[in-house]
Amino acid sequence: MPRFAAVGAGRMGRGIAIAFAYAGHRISLIDLRPRSDEAWQKLRAEVQAEISASLSGLSQLGVIDAAQVPAIAARVELIKADEAPAALAAAELLFEGVPETLDAKREAFEHINRHCSDDAILTSTTSSILVTELAAMVRRPERFLNMHWLNPAYVIPVVELSCHAGTDAGVLARTKALMESIGKLPVVCGPTPGYIVPRLQALVMNEAARMIEEGAATAEEIDKATRYGLGLRFAALGVVEFIDFGGCDILHHASREMSGSIDRARYTAPAIVDRMVEEGRLGLKSGSGFYDYEGRDVPAYRRDVLSRTLGMLRHAGLWQPPASETQS
Template sequence: MTDEIAVVGAGRMGEGIALTCLAAGLPVVLADVKDRTDEERSAYCRRVRDRLAEQLRAKLGDDAALAGLTVCGRETARLADAVVVFEAVPEVIEIKREALAWVCAQVGESAVIASTTSTFLVTEIAKLVDRPGRVVNAHWLNPADLIPLVEVSRSDDTDPDAVATLTGLLERIGKVPVVCGPAAGYIVPRLQALVMNEAARMVEEGVASAADIDLAVRAGLGPRFSVLGPLEFIDWGGCDILYYASRYLTSELGERFQHPDVIERNMSTSRRGLQDGTGFYDFDPEGVPEYRAARMREFEAIFGLREPHLRNGTPVPTKQED
């Protein structure tokens, strides 16, 4: 079997996945499964191929990798050699059911089927295929070719080899896979929904303007969390800070700021982070000074890149008059 990758669904996500795999030197079959006439299909496939050629030239300096691309409809698609098939059709369960039934009839027994859905749990997608253990959700973030992260969602019934095959492929093409269970919102959408709703709520309450809230995130929260993830940040600053801040914010703003039980447990068992040597992470006391220094160097590098842009300001889009 070759290292061929199949992408079923030739929309924006499908194109981004195909571009990433082509740029990494892997052959790709990109199957457009939308209902079209032969003439429409031919024209659409040409446009897709032209767009990918242009993007490959911008990314690699030439479009030589395009030789590994096959863009086709389901009538001519051949998926038998695909190691991994990414399903990237619209978020409608009947459309997914039909597309995955077709995929199952095409692929080999060892092929991993990875749905890019952001809506349906892996346990739901697994019901739509003939061998549920080989199904994994692979949630790419747009733009798919630029964002490193791919969230890989598995269930207790997922074959570990399927997860290993998918994460190995993602690492090979330059992505950063993280594995999570079958929970609504994965990791990033669940976190960002809370942040975005709270930002909108602050505008609604008149706390600050949309522009100032966005600037606060771009100049502070965003870059800071790009160095220290939120759980590492709890350990860095101290679980006690979050514990007391949460109690105050809950009293002032409501139950949505109530801390989870794990924060209470960490406080009661002296797992406050760096100050105790353990928290969500364990810290070697001898290594803490270098750890702190390394993180501070990362902060300097991140803010060194961001500061000129923030000082110069960013044009704010405005509505155009009719």
């Protein structure tokens, strides 16, 4: 049986299965719900069609050769409920991806607990339930953490790993190594609502909707500004790196102005920003901020940031060479 298993044959499970199959691994996609033969064949056809369509989409974009699609798709082994115990027992790394209710999670982990090996690493792909709440459902909680994938799961490299206080450090290290081996970029956070990406993007999306509601700008203008202004810069610089690069004092002053003119609750800077300004820890220009720049080759770092930004501009088709002659 495959070393990897995804419990729940819905959209998330299928995306995870494609990610592992693309990386050359067989993976069990386990459906725990007892079904009639007719219902099983219908689910099987739906899963196979979606996986083939996703891979064919990559082929049409030149990512893979069309001839590779059947072989990659064949690495996903759809497992029915009565075959689940063997697949669960064989799994080295297991992803729970059933619907987002505690009852559904509890029922799934009852099955998993009965059949998984003592050495298996168990994860939940929940986007809304804290790891601390789910850990109580797991037989060996030291081998459990949440893993949030960003859709489409087989394309976006970042996976967010949310640990509880009892998560074994060796288990975390092993999980990171396994995910890196299939081309993923794991990032770690504590047992916090919203992980990292959803917590940040919810603020941006709500503010965009609010600007449309207020008549500040159209959807088209906001999307142009975010794709080629906000998004382009944050693709070249991380959000915290961006604060340091421009200066924590810039964020401090901008927050003060917008908290007064737009909304105090939404735009007041957190205490850490005020404290850093008071301490003179402004970022790159002061030698320390959220990062420490002592001993760093600052001119080389600035060139690297410029290179990253130019790379994104060229990717977007927006970089223009200098004019060959003076314009009147």
